[in-house]
Amino acid sequence: xxxxxxxxxxxxxxxxxxxxxxxxxxxxxxxxxxxxxxxxxxxxxxxxxxxxxxxxxxxxxxxxxxxxxxxxxxxxxxxxxxxxxxxxxxxxxxxxxxxxxxxxxxxxxxxxxxxxxxxxxxxxxxxxxxxxxxxxxxxxxxxxxxxxxxxxxxxxxxxxxxxxxxxxxxxxxxxxxxxxxxxxxxxxxxxxxxxxxxxxxxxxxxxxxxxxxxxxxxxxxxxxxxxxxxxxxxxxxxxxxxxxxxxxxxxxxxxxxxxxxxxxxxxxxxxxxxxxxxxxxxxxxxxxxxxxxxxxxxxxxxxxxxxxxxxxxxxxxxxxxxxxxxxxxxxxxxxxxxxxxxxxxxxxxxxxxxxxxxxxxxxxxxxxxxxxxxxxxxxxxxxxxxx
Amino acid sequence: xxxxxxxxxxxxxxxxxxxxxxxxxxxxxxxxxxxxxxxxxxxxxxxxxxxxxxxxxxxxxxxxxxxxxxxxxxxxxxxxxxxxxxxxxxxxxxxxxxxxxxxxxxxxxxxxxxxxxxxxxxxxxxxxxxxxxxxxxxxxxxxxxxxxxxxxxxxxxxxxxxxxxxxxxxxxxxxxxxxxxxxxxxxxxxxxxxxxxxxxxxxxxxxxxxxxxxxxxxxxxxxxxxxxxxxxxxxxxxxxxxxxxxxxxxxxxxxxxxxxxxxxx
Numbered sequence: 001x002x003x004x005x006x007x008x009x010x011x012x013x014x015x016x017x018x019x020x021x022x023x024x025x026x027x028x029x030x031x032x033x034x035x036x037x038x039x040x041x042x043x044x045x046x047x048x049x050x051x052x053x054x055x056x057x058x059x060x061x062x063x064x065x066x067x068x069x070x071x072x073x074x075x076x077x078x079x080x081x082x083x084x085x086x087x088x089x090x091x092x093x094x095x096x097x098x099x100x101x102x103x104x105x106x107x108x109x110x111x112x113x114x115x116x117x118x119x120x121x122x123x124x125x126x127x128x129x130x131x132x133x134x135x136x137x138x139x140x141x142x143x144x145x146x147x148x149x150x151x152x153x154x155x156x157x158x159x160x161x162x163x164x165x166x167x168x169x170x171x172x173x174x175x176x177x178x179x180x181x182x183x184x185x186x187x188x189x190x191x192x193x194x195x196x197x198x199x200x201x202x203x204x205x206x207x208x209x210x211x212x213x214x215x216x217x218x219x220x221x222x223x224x225x226x227x228x229x230x231x232x233x234x235x236x237x238x239x240x241x242x243x244x245x246x247x248x249x250x251x252x253x254x255x256x257x258x259x260x261x262x263x264x265x266x267x268x269x270x271x272x273x274x275x276x277x278x279x280x281x282x283x284x285x286x287x288x289x290x291x292x293x294x295x296x297x298x299x300x301x302x303x304x305x306x307x308x309x310x311x312x313x314x315x316x317x318x319x320x321x322x323x324x325x326x327x328x329x330x331x332x333x334x335x336x337x338x339x340x341x342x343x344x345x346x347x348x349x350x351x352x353x354x355x356x357x358x359x360x361x362x363x364x365x366x367x368x369x370x371x372x373x374x375x376x377x378x379x380x381x382x383x384x385x386x387x
Numbered sequence: 388x389x390x391x392x393x394x395x396x397x398x399x400x401x402x403x404x405x406x407x408x409x410x411x412x413x414x415x416x417x418x419x420x421x422x423x424x425x426x427x428x429x430x431x432x433x434x435x436x437x438x439x440x441x442x443x444x445x446x447x448x449x450x451x452x453x454x455x456x457x458x459x460x461x462x463x464x465x466x467x468x469x470x471x472x473x474x475x476x477x478x479x480x481x482x483x484x485x486x487x488x489x490x491x492x493x494x495x496x497x498x499x500x501x502x503x504x505x506x507x508x509x510x511x512x513x514x515x516x517x518x519x520x521x522x523x524x525x526x527x528x529x530x531x532x533x534x535x536x537x538x539x540x541x542x543x544x545x546x547x548x549x550x551x552x553x554x555x556x557x558x559x560x561x562x563x564x565x566x567x568x569x570x571x572x573x574x575x576x577x578x579x580x581x582x583x584x585x586x587x588x589x590x591x592x593x594x595x596x597x598x599x600x601x602x603x604x605x606x607x608x609x610x611x612x613x614x615x616x617x618x619x620x621x622x623x624x625x626x627x628x629x630x631x632x633x634x635x636x637x638x639x640x641x642x643x644x645x646x647x648x649x650x651x652x
Contacts, residue, residue: 013456017463017585025579055582067586077582 001083001258004296007303011072018059018073022080025054030084035348037210041203043087044210045167051092052122056081058096061104064116072306075251079302082252083259086358087211089252094163095119097245099126099172102187105240106231111189115170127168129159129190129216130238136161137371138386139174140235144218146188146228148179153228155188155196155221161365165214166201168192172229173216174238187229187237196221208361243316246366247309250322251302253330256359257295260330260337260352264288267341267350278340287340291333298326317379324372331359388441389541391432392501393466394492394522395425395448397457398512410617421457424507428570430577432505433465435539443467447495449488451478455593462588463580470495474597476605487608489521494601496526503546504567508533516569523567530567531560535574 001023003009011019029047037044051057055067056077062068082089100119103111118124135141144157155175165171171190176183192199198217205213229237265288268279278284301322308314334356338345346353363369371386378384397419405416429446436442446461447470448454458469472491477483496504504523509516523530535557536549544564549557551571562568580588598607627643629636 013459014585014589016456017460017580017588018582020460021463021580021582021585053581054579055584059582065583067583069582069586073582 002261002292002295003299004292005300007299011076012070015070015073015076018069019076019080021054022056022077023083026080026084026088030088031351034085034088034210035354038085038087038354039209039348041205041209043091043212045212048091048125049122052120055120056092056096057120057122058100058104058116061096061100061116064104064112065120066100066116070306071247071309072303075248075302075306078248078252079255079258081255083255085210085354086252086256086362087208089248089255090163090208090211093245093248093252094128095122095126097248098128098241099170101244102172102229102232102237102241103189106187106229106237107189108226108230110226111229115189124169125164125167127162127164127171127216128238128241129162129165129171129173130242131159131161133158133160137368139238140185142174142176142185144173144175145178145183146175146186148177148225149222151225152222153177153179153188153225155190155218155223157218159216159218161202162199162214162216164212165192165199165216166212168199171197171199171216172241173218177228184233185235185237186233188223189227189229190216190218190221190223192216194221194223205361207357209357239316242366243319246319246323247305247314249362249366250298250305250319250326253323253326253359253362254295254299254302256355256362257291257298257326257330257333260334260355261288261291261295263351264291264337264340267344271342284340287336291336294329294333298329301325317375320367320372320375323367324369324376327359327362328369331356331363334359388443389435389439389503390499390501391435391442391444392496392499392504393425393428393432393444393446393461394504394506394518395429395446395458395461396422396507396510397448397450397454398422398510400511407617407619410614412617419453419457421460422507422511424509424511424570424572426507426577427572427574428505428507429461429464429466430575431537431568431570433578434575435503436465436467439541445470445499445501447472447492449473449477449483449491458593459588459591460580462591462593463584464578465584466591468591469593470596471593472596472598472601474599476598477608480608480610482610482612482614483608484610484612485515485517485521487610488518489525490603490607491598491601492518492522493525494603495596496522496528498601500565502541502544502564503539504528504565506567506569508569508571519567519569526565526567528565528567529562530569531562532569533571534568535571537568537574 059067059069060074078089103115130139146153146155173188173190177186196219199214201214268284269277271278305322334352337352338356374385399417400420402416406413432444436444444466446466448458449472506519520530520532531548533551534548535551538547546562548560629639
């Protein structure tokens with residue numbers, strides 16, 4: 001895999017081993033089957049416990065049987081998973097950063113004991129309910145609400161574009177607490193087998209096909225009041241989870257782009273036209289040179305972001321910049337890679353077009369590209385364009 | 388308490404296109420990885436440890452610091468501790484032959500006194516396949532080579548093994564412990580190291596030993612074998628690919644067979 005300025009040479013032995021294990025797993029267990037799953041619009045669910053056995057869910061958290069790896073090791077894992085498919089990385093992102101993280105950071109001891117060990121092994125699958133049919137980029141306008149009734153909360157509302165909701169055992173649902181002053185956004189752990197919960201699957205996607213997506217419908221769903229996450233109130237709750245997940249996306253996008261690059265490079269050196277490999281043409285060399293440069297600069301940003309995160313100096317705006325830049329980079333470069341493969345590039349036999357289609361989703365999920373632009377604009381000028 | 392020693396080797400994997408530099412392949416074209424057969428030996432040992440009450444698995448290798456990663460991957464998969472033998476004398480040896488490895492491992496065996504030693508059948512890079520049996524002979528252990536199934540009865544001190552022989556023949560043998568078994572690929576499905584295992588492996592011991600520590604001198608690693616030449620053999624291929632569907636391909640094959648005089652009546 002392209003590592004033009006040798007960043008991986010400076011990894012410590014533990015980080016290199018994480019990279020190697022993840023890479024080998026993706027090469028041997030995932031890449032051979034992803035094309036078919038993509039075409040069928042399915043996720044290889046048999047891999048879910050296997051990913052857990054390997055410790056791929058929230059490995060940067062500590063305790064509860066979780067390994068507590070460095071942020072760089074976590075980033076490398078996301079990078080290797082997304083070199084397989086954005087759907088694979090999304091599986092790990094959602095389970096780890098969007099479900100286990102809020103339980104870990106804001107949950108009660110009982111919630112942590114109950115959920116984290118079995119989510120770490122993949123026995124229990126979680127999903128994250130924030131986006132609503134009418135509220136995407138502006139989640140604070142959410143309509144889903146909870147009202148307290150004795151020892152219970154009653155939830156009503158609907159969430160959509162929820163990765164893994166159709167197969168999830170539990171959902172972290174973000175809802176306005178109408179029983180509290182100023183109706184703050186609170187997080188609730190909702191078991192999906194409760195009465196009034198529906199998790200319809202969204203079919204016929206043209207992107208991220210090897211990933212399960214659905215809705216969460218909540219109709220008078222009664223949950224014990226202990227299911228509320230006690231440690232956070234307000235939009236900080238969901239947004240801090242998204243910061244964790246977007247950190248992984250900034251790394252993951254580099255992985256997808258590297259897979260496209262290596263596929264294109266190999267193709268260009270093997271494919272012969274006009275009596276020799278097409279890699280000898282300046283037009284193709286320019287594409288590879290540009291792709292390698294873009295990947296390398298995105299990689300640098302990801303590494304720096306990890307350092308900042310490790311020392312507790314990473315801001316959400318840093319993550320916005322990295323997610324924005326790296327996903328755009330991967331989206332653009334996957335298209336160039338596809339182009340270099342000519343007609344072969346439009347088949348599922350090669351990864352670039354699959355990555356390219358996936359990255360359309362990644363470009364607008366977890367904060368659209370444009371919203372991240374405005375986050376940066378606000379940070380740089382002090383003026384919020386979206387308020 | 389039972390102790391299992393697994394000898395492992397880091398092997399060089401050559402890239403598809405490479406350049407020969409005298410009797411060496413230039414380092415630029417090499418990547419290093421755990422010998423494939425040894426991965427199966429590690430899995431065998433770790434499974435014994437998981438099945439048994441009190442089993443210690445120790446892994447030993449000969450090689451420079453770079454090999455620590457390979458041995459640490461074994462630790463991440465469940466091996467308890469590692470031993471790595473290296474010093475300047477070993478670094479200066481061009482070709483470490485079977486006798487040299489036998490001397491070194493024999494010294495480790497004398498110190499560790501394992502009940503069972505597992506090695507890979509052969510090394511992927513130099514394709515030596517004698518170290519396991521040679522070590523058994525030197526240490527006075529029983530042995531079985533090319534083992535593709537193992538049922539260990541630790542209480543009785545017997546390993547019931549199946550060996551893969553030439554021509555698809557298999558042999559069932561009972562080997563008394565202590566013994567050396569050389570493990571064939573396919574005996575099990577080697578696991579991936581989990582991230583939890585990788586984390587724990589950072590805290591496991593890899594003891595570095597020199598020839599001196601093992602009571603050996605440079606005489607032990609003098610080789611009776613010298614590498615005289617390396618070359619890429621001329622390859623010749625004569626292939627005819629039949630295009631088209633089954634009918635067309637069958638017709639083409641039939642005409643070729645007829646031309647060659649097969650079924651000419």
